Amino acid sequence: MISHKRNPPxxxxxxxxxxxxxxxxxxxxxxxxxxxxxxxxxxxxPSEIPPYxxxxxxxxxxxxxxxxxxxxxxxxxxxxxxxxxxxxxVNIPQRPKADLYDTFQLIITRLARIxxxxxxxETEQVGIFLGKHFVLTIQERSGDVFxxxxxxxxxxxxxxxKGGPDYLVYALVDTVVDGYFPVLEQLGEYLEGVExxxxxxxxxxxxxxxxxxxxxxxxxxxxxxxxxEAINSMYRDDDNPFVSDHxxxxxxxxxxxxxxxxxxxxxxxxxxxxxxxIYLSAVGQRTNExxxxxxxxxxxxxxxxxxxxxxxxxxxxMPELREPLGYFICLLFMAIVAGVELAYFRxxxxxxxxxxxxxxxxxxxxxxxx
Numbered sequence: 001m002i003s004h005k006r007n008p009p010x011x012x013x014x015x016x017x018x019x020x021x022x023x024x025x026x027x028x029x030x031x032x033x034x035x036x037x038x039x040x041x042x043x044x045x046p047s048e049i050p051p052y053x054x055x056x057x058x059x060x061x062x063x064x065x066x067x068x069x070x071x072x073x074x075x076x077x078x079x080x081x082x083x084x085x086x087x088x089x090v091n092i093p094q095r096p097k098a099d100l101y102d103t104f105q106l107i108i109t110r111l112a113r114i115x116x117x118x119x120x121x122e123t124e125q126v127g128i129f130l131g132k133h134f135v136l137t138i139q140e141r142s143g144d145v146f147x148x149x150x151x152x153x154x155x156x157x158x159x160x161x162k163g164g165p166d167y168l169v170y171a172l173v174d175t176v177v178d179g180y181f182p183v184l185e186q187l188g189e190y191l192e193g194v195e196x197x198x199x200x201x202x203x204x205x206x207x208x209x210x211x212x213x214x215x216x217x218x219x220x221x222x223x224x225x226x227x228x229e230a231i232n233s234m235y236r237d238d239d240n241p242f243v244s245d246h247x248x249x250x251x252x253x254x255x256x257x258x259x260x261x262x263x264x265x266x267x268x269x270x271x272x273x274x275x276x277x278i279y280l281s282a283v284g285q286r287t288n289e290x291x292x293x294x295x296x297x298x299x300x301x302x303x304x305x306x307x308x309x310x311x312x313x314x315x316x317x318m319p320e321l322r323e324p325l326g327y328f329i330c331l332l333f334m335a336i337v338a339g340v341e342l343a344y345f346r347x348x349x350x351x352x353x354x355x356x357x358x359x360x361x362x363x364x365x366x367x368x369x370x
Contacts, residue, residue: 019091053079066092096109105243170254177258177261194275231258296350304338
């Protein structure tokens, strides 16, 4: 399903939010950690956040849901976010990008997953703010997309606990990008199943299946292409004060993953386009087979109709009409004519299964010559 941009009213002031009415209420989770350990808690009031920002540890605040504009603006004030950057993270869907500000960097990314109810591809916007000692994520909906990263922190993963906020952002973006692979694998299996049915028994309902697959791939393509550009700019920008050279090496690996995803997406799009051509060719071939059978049957009955028409004329002087066995002789003659036609059509390959490969035909020709 392709999302449509929800824009603020025309003429509204910069930084105006356009939050969908159905957005869930925000749930704020805070994780504060360093090499010695971590603290994890649910925040009921944004005023509980500032004490953690005054330390040298890494503070990750995750906001799931956008259904409370006042609360989100309060969180933005605490982190000193520019109103335009905050609006970009909230107004959905935004094009994935990486914008650099004086005190933070904004990364807009889109994660992909399969809706378990209708098997459609869904993309969700995630805004990531990277500062010197903090990471703020704002998710469109509540979910468990970042649970693998939380699990690594709880398990005491040294790379995360000792890494800075830029390494945490790398882990989050890497989790989002890797989530595309199972979605593409499922779409690939779906298209392979459609391909098998198209070959075996083309049916008009398969047009809907092919079109559905193409729409899902288009949604993924719209999400991953700009995401590749954003990640590319993050790891190539040597002047970015928020990303260390150590983390840039990891971001290059994420960039390689986006390239792989784009290659897979383009491959499946080509497959979907070819499936449409194969379906049309299969339907055309079936139509030709039906027309061939009808033409052969018509060709057989044309001379029989001619014979029946001749003997159906009402002339008094037709010697065959007085013949005692004339009726049976006429039927026998008609049967012989039909048999000769059938044998001729079969010899020409217009009727029956006389399919031989070119190699077999050539071998048979050489045998006859010897």
